[in-house]
Amino acid sequence: xxxxxxxxxxxxxxxxxxxxxxxxxxxxxxxxxxxxxxxxxxxxxxxxxxxxxxxxxxxxxxxxxxxxxxxxxxxxxxxxxxxxxxxxxxxxxxxxxxxxxxxxxxxxxxxxxxxxxxxxxxxxxxxxxxxxxxxxxxxxxxxxxxxxxxxxxxxxxxxxxxxxxxxxxxxxxxxxxxxxxxxxxxxxxxxxxxxxxxxxxxxxxxxxxxxxxxxxxxxxxxxxxxxxxxxxxx
Amino acid sequence: xxxxxxxxxxxxxxxxxxxxxxxxxxxxxxxxxxxxxxxxxxxxxxxxxxxxxxxxxxxxxxxxxxxxxxxxxxxxxxxxxxxxxxxxxxxxxxxxxxxxxxxxxxxxxxxxxxxxxxxxxxxxxxxxxxxxxxxxxxxxxxxxxxxxxxxxxxxxxxxxxxxxxxxxxxxxxxxxxxxxxxxxxxxxxxxxxxxxxxxxxxxxxxxxxxxxxxxxxxxxxxxxxxxxxxxxxx
Amino acid sequence: xxxxxxxxxxxxxxxxxxxxxxxxxxxxxxxxxxxxxxxxxxxxxxxxxxxxxxxxxxxxxxxxxxxxxxxxxxxxxxxxxxxxxxxxxxxxxxxxxxxxxxxxxxxxxxxxxxxxxxxxxxxxxxxxxxxxxxxxxxxxxxxxxxxxxxxxxxxxxxxxxxxxxxxxxxxxxxxxxxxxxxxxxxxxxxxxxxxxxxxxxxxxxxxxxxxxxxxxxxxxxxx
Amino acid sequence: xxxxxxxxxxxxxxxxxxxxxxxxxxxxxxxxxxxxxxxxxxxxxxxxxxxxxxxxxxxxxxxxxxxxxxxxxxxxxxxxxxxxxxxxxxxxxxxxxxxxxxxxxxxxxxxxxxxxxxxxxxxxxxxxxxxxxxxxxxxxxxxxxxxxxxxxxxxxxxxxxxxxxxxxxxxxxxxxxxxxxxxxxxxxxxxxxxxxxxxxxxxxxxxxxxxxxxxxxxxxxxx
Numbered sequence: 001x002x003x004x005x006x007x008x009x010x011x012x013x014x015x016x017x018x019x020x021x022x023x024x025x026x027x028x029x030x031x032x033x034x035x036x037x038x039x040x041x042x043x044x045x046x047x048x049x050x051x052x053x054x055x056x057x058x059x060x061x062x063x064x065x066x067x068x069x070x071x072x073x074x075x076x077x078x079x080x081x082x083x084x085x086x087x088x089x090x091x092x093x094x095x096x097x098x099x100x101x102x103x104x105x106x107x108x109x110x111x112x113x114x115x116x117x118x119x120x121x122x123x124x125x126x127x128x129x130x131x132x133x134x135x136x137x138x139x140x141x142x143x144x145x146x147x148x149x150x151x152x153x154x155x156x157x158x159x160x161x162x163x164x165x166x167x168x169x170x171x172x173x174x175x176x177x178x179x180x181x182x183x184x185x186x187x188x189x190x191x192x193x194x195x196x197x198x199x200x201x202x203x204x205x206x207x208x209x210x211x212x213x214x215x216x217x218x219x220x221x222x223x224x225x226x227x228x229x230x231x232x233x234x
Numbered sequence: 235x236x237x238x239x240x241x242x243x244x245x246x247x248x249x250x251x252x253x254x255x256x257x258x259x260x261x262x263x264x265x266x267x268x269x270x271x272x273x274x275x276x277x278x279x280x281x282x283x284x285x286x287x288x289x290x291x292x293x294x295x296x297x298x299x300x301x302x303x304x305x306x307x308x309x310x311x312x313x314x315x316x317x318x319x320x321x322x323x324x325x326x327x328x329x330x331x332x333x334x335x336x337x338x339x340x341x342x343x344x345x346x347x348x349x350x351x352x353x354x355x356x357x358x359x360x361x362x363x364x365x366x367x368x369x370x371x372x373x374x375x376x377x378x379x380x381x382x383x384x385x386x387x388x389x390x391x392x393x394x395x396x397x398x399x400x401x402x403x404x405x406x407x408x409x410x411x412x413x414x415x416x417x418x419x420x421x422x423x424x425x426x427x428x429x430x431x432x433x434x435x436x437x438x439x440x441x442x443x444x445x446x447x448x449x450x451x452x453x454x455x456x457x458x459x460x461x462x463x464x465x466x467x468x
Numbered sequence: 469x470x471x472x473x474x475x476x477x478x479x480x481x482x483x484x485x486x487x488x489x490x491x492x493x494x495x496x497x498x499x500x501x502x503x504x505x506x507x508x509x510x511x512x513x514x515x516x517x518x519x520x521x522x523x524x525x526x527x528x529x530x531x532x533x534x535x536x537x538x539x540x541x542x543x544x545x546x547x548x549x550x551x552x553x554x555x556x557x558x559x560x561x562x563x564x565x566x567x568x569x570x571x572x573x574x575x576x577x578x579x580x581x582x583x584x585x586x587x588x589x590x591x592x593x594x595x596x597x598x599x600x601x602x603x604x605x606x607x608x609x610x611x612x613x614x615x616x617x618x619x620x621x622x623x624x625x626x627x628x629x630x631x632x633x634x635x636x637x638x639x640x641x642x643x644x645x646x647x648x649x650x651x652x653x654x655x656x657x658x659x660x661x662x663x664x665x666x667x668x669x670x671x672x673x674x675x676x677x678x679x680x681x682x683x684x685x686x687x688x689x690x691x
Numbered sequence: 692x693x694x695x696x697x698x699x700x701x702x703x704x705x706x707x708x709x710x711x712x713x714x715x716x717x718x719x720x721x722x723x724x725x726x727x728x729x730x731x732x733x734x735x736x737x738x739x740x741x742x743x744x745x746x747x748x749x750x751x752x753x754x755x756x757x758x759x760x761x762x763x764x765x766x767x768x769x770x771x772x773x774x775x776x777x778x779x780x781x782x783x784x785x786x787x788x789x790x791x792x793x794x795x796x797x798x799x800x801x802x803x804x805x806x807x808x809x810x811x812x813x814x815x816x817x818x819x820x821x822x823x824x825x826x827x828x829x830x831x832x833x834x835x836x837x838x839x840x841x842x843x844x845x846x847x848x849x850x851x852x853x854x855x856x857x858x859x860x861x862x863x864x865x866x867x868x869x870x871x872x873x874x875x876x877x878x879x880x881x882x883x884x885x886x887x888x889x890x891x892x893x894x895x896x897x898x899x900x901x902x903x904x905x906x907x908x909x910x911x912x913x914x
Contacts, residue, residue, distance in 0.1 A: 102572025336795025
């Protein structure tokens with residue numbers, strides 16, 4: 001799917017589950033891409049990559065061609081992912097040290113990274129490391145390096161926080177992770193392109209475009225200026 | 235030998251041959267040092283390191299624990315020194331790429347480098363890459379990185395150029411390689427400490443201190459303010 | 469200079485002074501030099517600045533060093549973890565200073581120290597609270613923030629194997645910060661699972677050349 | 692993206708445009724991608740900027756490319772050698788531009804391009820003609836000169852062995868500039884002595900991970 005496709009309103013499905021969102025992301029990863037999946041929800045994307053996708057996974061702690069999580073009998077304390085979870089290696093893997101790993105990230109060599117977020121702005125600003133709450137201990141890890149380094153940054157998140165406030169916003173109120181770095185946002189209710197041109201809605205899930213637009217305090221454009229209901233939608 | 239030793243005037247030997255100068259340098263390299271020997275004369279120093287010196291040679295093109303030049307039957311085009319001469323590897327060697335090799339140099343990890351020179355100033359400025367002559371093609375190689383990177387920089391050169399002009403000078407007239415980077419100068423007629431305090435004469439060879447001082451247009455100090463003739467000198 | 473092959477971890481950490489900056493390798497427990505940290509606790513140096521990716525897990529290793537009150541300041545990318553209760557309490561009580569640094573900037577600042585780079589312009593963190601007060605500059609249309617080297621007095625790292633010259637190899641993702649920290653400290657101490665004879669490590673696969681390593685000690689069981 | 696395993700060197704250099712900046716690996720002949728350079732001569736791209744440690748030796752390889760008049764500008768550390776007569780003549784006739792860069796600065800500027808660093812302060816060359824006109828700054832008592840990245844449109848490198856994903860290993864001092872250049876160009880082309888199946892190279896010993904490599908071609912005889 002790319003931004004020149006017309007908006008599709010899927011009224012027969014949605015809101016999407018985390019796995020359905022992960023499947024959407026996986027669908028949009030081109031064959032043979034080098035991809036970093038952030039800690040948490042983005043990890044699910046790996047389960048939805050088709051056999052033969054040729055996608056090579058990077059982990060910030062120094063590895064390319066990371067395999068799935070280790071089965072109980074396979075656990076090797078020397079082999080973990082960025083979330084410190086034991087993983088496995090695939091044929092064609094490579095290990096390298098932290099400065100090389102982040103040079104790879106900062107230098108723009110990863111095709112895609114997939115991150116979670118607290119907030120994303122219509123311009124593509126990302127806030128995903130710190131709520132700014134008093135007493136909260138800040139911890140950034142590799143998020144800022146990934147956000148500004150990967151060629152494309154995909155965000156996976158629910159569109160609304162538990163308190164009902166939208167997470168796609170005009171301006172992030174939480175401390176930023178990166179400026180104008182997000183390209184695509186995958187949520188339970190819709191997928192968006194964001195960037196200098198503002199937010200474009202690519203697909204909605206279980207919600208018509210107009211209703212979605214009314215619930216968000218962000219200027220929105222339907223993809224390609226047109227709105228299309230898929231065949232069979234009510 | 236260190237700078238707190240008194241000046242020694244060796245009137246029974248000198249001017250020194252290149253091999254004798256190399257032997258002097260070798261004598262002053264502490265056990266176990268990591269050393270880079272520049273192209274040309276400094277290469278001779280390797281032949282004068284005693285058995286069991288523990289000295290590890292670095293070559294800028296990406297190797298530690300370089301061995302001697304390759305014998306005719308040992309030549310491997312993938313294994314050369316900085317002068318592109320086929321060499322050998324010793325047990326405990328390591329290979330690394332150019333950015334790592336020069337990070338090692340620039341980062342101050344080499345204990346000593348030994349370089350040739352056109353001119354050295356009393357303050358330790360080095361000119362060894364370019365005569366500044368019209369039409370000469372400049373070529374610097376790794377000289378500037380070595381000059382500012384190694385913990386100690388030793389220079390090996392004749393004290394006078396072919397035209398009779400001194401090469402230990404108040405100010406270099408040739409284009410500089412590095413500012414205040416040279417620590418020790420080994421010549422056919424004398425050895426010197428140079429640096430912010432100016433030039434100190436450590437030893438002379440075949441020439442009395444006073445005669446030497448009169449031939450140089452540089453303020454000199456005899457080491458430790460005292461002059462000692464070794465036993466047996468005339 | 470020639471590496472010192474130590475009899476035990478206590479010998480390996482001898483002489484670390486109060487107030488030192490100590491780089492501590494590892495990412496979570498992978499590559500964490502646990503025995504060296506335990507020895508550092510016994511050794512007693514205090515008022516330390518610790519540079520490490522995390523701020524300790526559970527009650528052992530770095531967390532134990534923190535719990536003893538030996539660490540004045542920690543520089544890391546990800547202090548807050550599910551099992552970082554020792555750090556969390558010290559921080560909330562104002563008993564430890566924290567400098568949070570993006571992980572790649574942390575690695576690159578140590579690389580800069582090791583590589584003799586005076587400072588570098590990084591795109592990471594621009595426009596975020598972690599760049600506040602830092603010099604920025606636009607270069608070829610992109611904004612960068614100026615970052616300075618982090619140099620250690622001591623680095624404590626875990627590696628897989630050393631030869632008796634001090635050449636090191638690591639294993640899988642336990643490599644992480646070890647090779648970078650080894651370039652960035654005045655005294656580099658490596659705990660390894662086995663020490664082999666000189667010549668037993670292929671020169672093509674050495675990750676940390678001997679020039680960077682001052683002391684090695686064999687701990688635990690060869691894998 | 693997935694590496695392209697090329698049938699021959701001509702396929703490997705296809706599409707290089709006039710005016711490109713081409714990083715050329717090798718230190719003397721060690722690691723020099725001779726077959727790729729020969730193919731580039733046949734391919735015909737001109738007005739090139741070449742970045743390489745030397746400016747060609749004898750009459751083959753880089754020297755042959757220069758002799759054909761395809762190179763407008765060369766960026767290197769050591770152009771003048773006993774057998775650099777092709778370059779020497781072009782330079783003296785004013786038919787080629789030369790930028791001399793200290794060897795370590797050359798490597799580090801390419802590393803910066805590959806690592807996303809906008810610029811860096813280096814102590815190398817301070818006070819010398821090669822720092823003239825460059826910004827300098829004193830940091831913690833030492834003077835540094837500001838250096839900018841060198842990025843290639845294309846890198847042509849020689850390696851020892853590739854797997855079919857594009858992971859590379861080198862051999863001895865032929866490693867030299869290859870791994871750095873592989874990070875610093877939009878299109879990275881490697882000539883190797885042999886191509887092996889995926890999984891045949893130990894992940895611990897990969898020097899250039901596949902992510903950096905766009906095209907590989909087997910040339911010459913496996914060693």
